[in-house]
Amino acid sequence: MGEDLFRTENEFVQWLQALAAHAHKHERVRPLSLEKGVKLGIGDDAALVAVQSGHELILTTDMSVEDVHFSRRLHPPEAVGHRALARSLSDVAAMGGVPRYMLVSLAISKEVRRDWVSGFYRGMLALGRRFGVRLVGGDTALVPGRTFIDVLVAGEVPRDKALRRSGARTGDQIFVSGRLGLSALGLRLLQSRRGSPRPPAKAAAREAVRVHLYPEPQCALGRFLSERRMASALMDLSDGLSTDLSRLCAASGVGARLWAAKIPGPKLPEAADSLQLALHGGEDYQLLFTVPQRKVSRLPLKFQGRPLYHVGEIDASKAIKLAMPEGNVQTLEPAGWDCFRRRTN
Amino acid sequence: MGEDLFRTENEFVQWLQALAAHAHKHERVRPLSLEKGVKLGIGDDAALVAVQSGHELILTTDMSVEDVHFSRRLHPPEAVGHRALARSLSDVAAMGGVPRYMLVSLAISKEVRRDWVSGFYRGMLALGRRFGVRLVGGDTALVPGRTFIDVLVAGEVPRDKALRRSGARTGDQIFVSGRLGLSALGLRLLQSRRGSPRPPAKAAAREAVRVHLYPEPQCALGRFLSERRMASALMDLSDGLSTDLSRLCAASGVGARLWAAKIPGPKLPEAADSLQLALHGGEDYQLLFTVPQRKVSRLPLKFQGRPLYHVGEIDASKAIKLAMPEGNVQTLEPAGWDCFRRRTN
Numbered sequence: 001m002g003e004d005l006f007r008t009e010n011e012f013v014q015w016l017q018a019l020a021a022h023a024h025k026h027e028r029v030r031p032l033s034l035e036k037g038v039k040l041g042i043g044d045d046a047a048l049v050a051v052q053s054g055h056e057l058i059l060t061t062d063m064s065v066e067d068v069h070f071s072r073r074l075h076p077p078e079a080v081g082h083r084a085l086a087r088s089l090s091d092v093a094a095m096g097g098v099p100r101y102m103l104v105s106l107a108i109s110k111e112v113r114r115d116w117v118s119g120f121y122r123g124m125l126a127l128g129r130r131f132g133v134r135l136v137g138g139d140t141a142l143v144p145g146r147t148f149i150d151v152l153v154a155g156e157v158p159r160d161k162a163l164r165r166s167g168a169r170t171g172d173q174i175f176v177s178g179r180l181g182l183s184a185l186g187l188r189l190l191q192s193r194r195g196s197p198r199p200p201a202k203a204a205a206r207e208a209v210r211v212h213l214y215p216e217p218q219c220a221l222g223r224f225l226s227e228r229r230m231a232s233a234l235m236d237l238s239d240g241l242s243t244d245l246s247r248l249c250a251a252s253g254v255g256a257r258l259w260a261a262k263i264p265g266p267k268l269p270e271a272a273d274s275l276q277l278a279l280h281g282g283e284d285y286q287l288l289f290t291v292p293q294r295k296v297s298r299l300p301l302k303f304q305g306r307p308l309y310h311v312g313e314i315d316a317s318k319a320i321k322l323a324m325p326e327g328n329v330q331t332l333e334p335a336g337w338d339c340f341r342r343r344t345n
Numbered sequence: 346m347g348e349d350l351f352r353t354e355n356e357f358v359q360w361l362q363a364l365a366a367h368a369h370k371h372e373r374v375r376p377l378s379l380e381k382g383v384k385l386g387i388g389d390d391a392a393l394v395a396v397q398s399g400h401e402l403i404l405t406t407d408m409s410v411e412d413v414h415f416s417r418r419l420h421p422p423e424a425v426g427h428r429a430l431a432r433s434l435s436d437v438a439a440m441g442g443v444p445r446y447m448l449v450s451l452a453i454s455k456e457v458r459r460d461w462v463s464g465f466y467r468g469m470l471a472l473g474r475r476f477g478v479r480l481v482g483g484d485t486a487l488v489p490g491r492t493f494i495d496v497l498v499a500g501e502v503p504r505d506k507a508l509r510r511s512g513a514r515t516g517d518q519i520f521v522s523g524r525l526g527l528s529a530l531g532l533r534l535l536q537s538r539r540g541s542p543r544p545p546a547k548a549a550a551r552e553a554v555r556v557h558l559y560p561e562p563q564c565a566l567g568r569f570l571s572e573r574r575m576a577s578a579l580m581d582l583s584d585g586l587s588t589d590l591s592r593l594c595a596a597s598g599v600g601a602r603l604w605a606a607k608i609p610g611p612k613l614p615e616a617a618d619s620l621q622l623a624l625h626g627g628e629d630y631q632l633l634f635t636v637p638q639r640k641v642s643r644l645p646l647k648f649q650g651r652p653l654y655h656v657g658e659i660d661a662s663k664a665i666k667l668a669m670p671e672g673n674v675q676t677l678e679p680a681g682w683d684c685f686r687r688r689t690n
Contacts, residue, residue, distance in 0.1 A: 009683050010595070044596070045439035045580050046405035046500075048507050051396040060391035061448045061497055063484045068452075094390035103406045105450075105495045107413075139408045139495070150450045150484070150495035152406055155391075162393050235390050250355070251389070338354050 005114050005142060012140060019121055020135045047136035049101050051156060058097040058155035058162070062087035066109065066146035074190045077119030078126075079213035080149070083283075085124045087238065088153035089131055089217035090285040094236035095164075096226025097157035099131055099219060104138035107148040124151075131219060161226045163234035163289075168252035172232050172290035174312040177218050177303070179264045180241055184281025185271050186212025204268045215285040221303050222287060230299055231289040240282040240336020246320055248288060255317030258332065261325045262311045279322075282337040290314055350459050350487060357485060364466055365480045392482035394446050396501060403442045403500035403507070407432035411454065411491035419535045422464030423471075424558035425494070428628075430469045432583065433498035434476055434562035435630040439581035440509075441571025442502035444476055444564060449483035452493040469496075476564060506571045508579035508634075513597035517577050517635035519657040522563050522648070524609045525586055529626025530616050531557025549613050560630040566648050567632060575644055576634040585627040585681020591665055593633060600662030603677065606670045607656045624667075627682040635659055 006012040051057050064070055064084040075083070085102060092099040104124065108117060128135060133153065186208035189200055200206050218236070225231040233252055237244050241263070249256050258279075265271065265278030291299055301307060312323075320332040351357040396402050409415055409429040420428070430447060437444040449469065453462060473480060478498065531553035534545055545551050563581070570576040578597055582589050586608070594601050603624075610616065610623030636644055646652060657668075665677040 010592070044510050045436045046403045046442075048440065048502070049402050049404065051402050053398050057394050057396050057402065057499070058391045059394065059446065059448055059482060059497070059499060061450045061482065061484050061495065063450045063452055063486055063493075063495070065452050065486055065488050065493070068486055068488050091390045095393065097391075101404065103404055103497065105406045105408045107408055107410050107493060137404060137406065139406050141408055141410055141413055143410050143413050143491075145490045146488075148408075148410070148452060148493045150406065150408070152404070152448065152497045154402070154404060154499075157393070165389050247355070 005108060005112075005117065009140065016121065016135075019118075020125060047101065047103060049136060049154065054159055055156040056159055056162060058092050058095050058157055059152065060088050060091035061150055061152045062091065064149040064151070066148065072112075072147075074187075075213065077116045078123030081120040081123030081125075082127045082214050084149045084151050085127050085133075085153070086215045086217050086285055088151045089127070089133070089219060090215075090236040090238065092153055092155035093217050093219040093222035093287060094234055095155070095157060095162045096222045096234060097155040097162065098223060099133045099153050099155040101136045101154045102128060102133050103136060103152040105140070105150040106138065107141045107143040109147040110142060110144055112147060131217070157226065163222070163226050163231055165233055165235045165248045165251040168233035168248060168254050168290040168314045169292070170254055170314055170316045171293050172314040173293060173296050173310060174245070174256060174258070174314065175289050175291060175299070176237065176241070176264070176309045176311055177221055177287040177289075178284070178306060178309075179266065180237065180284050180286060181265045181271070181274065181277030181281040182208045182211040183215060183283040184277050185266045185268065186210070189270065202268070204266070205270070208266060208268065211284065215283060217285055218287045224303065225287075225289060230291055230295055232292055234287060234289040237284050237286045237288050238282055239338065240280045240334075241288065242279045242320065242332050243282075243334040243336030243338060244288055246334040248290075249314070249320060252314070254314050255319045255321070256312055256314050257321045257323055257329075258312035259323050262309065264309045279332065280335045350453060350457070350462065354485065361466065361480075364463075365470060392446065392448060394481060394499065399504055400501040401504055401507060403437050403440050403502055404497065405433050405436035406495055406497045407436065409494040409496070411493065417457075419532075420558065422461045423468030426465040426468030426470075427472045427559050429494045429496050430472050430478075430498070431560045431562050431630060433496045434472070434478070434564060435560075435581040435583065437498055437500035438562050438564040438567035438632060439579055440500070440502055440507045441567045441579060442500040442507065443568060444478045444498050444500040446481045446499045447473060447478050448481060448497040450485070450495040450497075451483065452486045452488045454492040455487060455489055457492060476562070502571065508567070508571050508576055510578055510580045510593045510596040513578035513593060513599050513635040513659045514637070515599055515659055515661045516638050517659040518638060518641050518655060519590070519601060519603070519659065520634050520636060520644070521582065521586070521609070521654045521656055522566055522632040522634075523629070523651060523654075524611065525582065525629050525631060526610045526616070526619065526622030526624075526626040527553045527556040528560060528628040529622050530611045530613065531555070534615065547613070549611070550615070553611060553613070556629065560628060562630055563632045569648065570632075570634060575636055575640055577637055579632060579634040582629050582631045582633050583627055584683065585625045585679075586633065587624045587665065587677050588627075588679040588681030588683060589633055591679040593635075594659070594665060597659070599659050600664045600666070601657055601659050602666045602668055602674075603657035604668050607654065609654045624677065625680045
């Protein structure tokens, strides 16, 4: 290691406190209730926060492990920080809640330098600031081997308003909140261009790389669906549509039929396998939700300017089927990300 | 790896749900409010829990990294699970709160087998059960290299009753909740006896090994001190008295004087350096607290049958001093665990 990361924990904590304070410095005045929410932040034994009365607490943790979830060759430190937090924010979105606080556990590889740690926190804190999420604690260690990150996000949802995976019923219509497979395509583009610091020339390719490096959690849509009671079931697409829809169906005790022609995949010559990317590519962090037939007419065609895609319907079978444009129907096996499944590639 | 750990995430989640249900099976009937507290457990996008009205939420995360915090050679998997949770429970104790829920992120080395994972969760769930703490979620990954654990514990404390590190004032008396240096001695004994499956012959040595492998978080004492408003400052001893007291003093803007003769170290011939172990050995998870002079007479000599040790007093200096039995006074430098400090051993 070229330079000492930090000499003591105390030095690290003070550095991080200053960084976190700076991240929130230029904000417009925040609602007092939120400001008051943080009773005690980084530096004591634990964080102490308030939960609004009439609300339930959402807790979610997500790990990001070097060489599993990210690579120091392909992902800038800002993107590693952004992605690590985005995974947890997306889980809160998937409950229909509002994220409030984060705790970050960071096992820093002895191979990285302080500017990597700095970039990591900058990326994470910038995303946190946009969503009103404050860093209130965590844990740190210096380790041999790979860098390891675990992010805890605590959020709130009004009592009995949280949306689960298990509410889908036969006849409900299936929607996704955006184009799928972009992140998987973006990763492929990054891998093929390894070593080149320049972004791809085509706007569509740049968009795919941006979605991979800086995915956008869909918290506003999740909240909209829970507040209006529009969705019967909701989850986020972290591991690919085929895998995540099979989880939603298993939790709800139903099956589903997807219409291949309606599934929005990437639009690029490089993405000849656009449908496969959209079905099995993970890490888009769009929302997957079901809407009872009688409520479909009340669902807007677009949310915050971006279309919602109607991709299929729930049925009483126990399988996921894919209806092809030619008229034939295939059984769709989950082929997205599963940390225990043996990879064939 | 001799056998597949789990074939799919789904298989793992179902296995873990069954294990967690089993851990709480034989309990006496639990308070309804606590049972009702868990709205949604393992298997959805996030956990959903209730926080009692009039209470603040305590959040703490602690990492346990293989070859940093534990070794597969020295620590049985049950002890790894117990210790990983004990660290976070101790943080909640150090705020004067009651732990309620845990989320466990586990990056499982490809080198371990399912029986290691099973032992790990058994050890963790057994400790959780004793403290009324439920496993409500987490994250899992299979990784090359070392096993990595991050435990989040959420707890509650009545509003404005939490005890911080920063409340110590000149003249306050310093106490610790039990014998110190036992965990460091236990580790030394385990290292010297590596390869021997038999416990040490002497009861005192067995006790040191037990404290190292299965430390007991002091939640009841923490709660007692906060409810009775006995302590002006409170923290747990995870990194050694010299390091942790210096943190408490820094947070409070004070100094301290410790009386060497009053510091309870290990009582074993192997522990010729008993005072050094007690001053700098970490991972005892006893509590360190300060009591205003006028309240000292109300502090019990023993709590739940175990003595509380009066080891020094807070003063207006900015240093930590150690008064030796011979009468001379040394400056005490923090020499416990600091993840960034360069080791000399």
